[in-house]
Amino acid sequence: MVIDANKCCGSGECVKACPEKALSVVNGVAVLDESKCDYDGICIPACPYSAIIFEDTEPGGCGF
Numbered sequence: 001m002v003i004d005a006n007k008c009c010g011s012g013e014c015v016k017a018c019p020e021k022a023l024s025v026v027n028g029v030a031v032l033d034e035s036k037c038d039y040d041g042i043c044i045p046a047c048p049y050s051a052i053i054f055e056d057t058e059p060g061g062c063g064f
């Protein structure tokens with residue numbers, strides 16, 4: 001998961017949506033605690049600014 005700090009307005013909608021309490025707003029920007037995140041993607045549509053992106057970080061991975 002990647003949070004685009006330029007798009008994030010710190011509304012906290014993702015914080016409310018996350019069942020794992022993996023997100024918080026720090027200094028007006030959403031911050032992800034990867035140790036709590038289970039990558040279910042629930043927060044992605046919750047963000048009104050499309051600031052959360054699911055990104056496959058495996059080298060060479062195509063995402064499928």
Ligand code: SF4
Pocket residue numbers: 001017018019020021022023032036037038039040041042043044
């Ligand atoms: S992917 Fe799921 S667990 Fe991870 S931050 Fe988003 S809502 Fe929370």
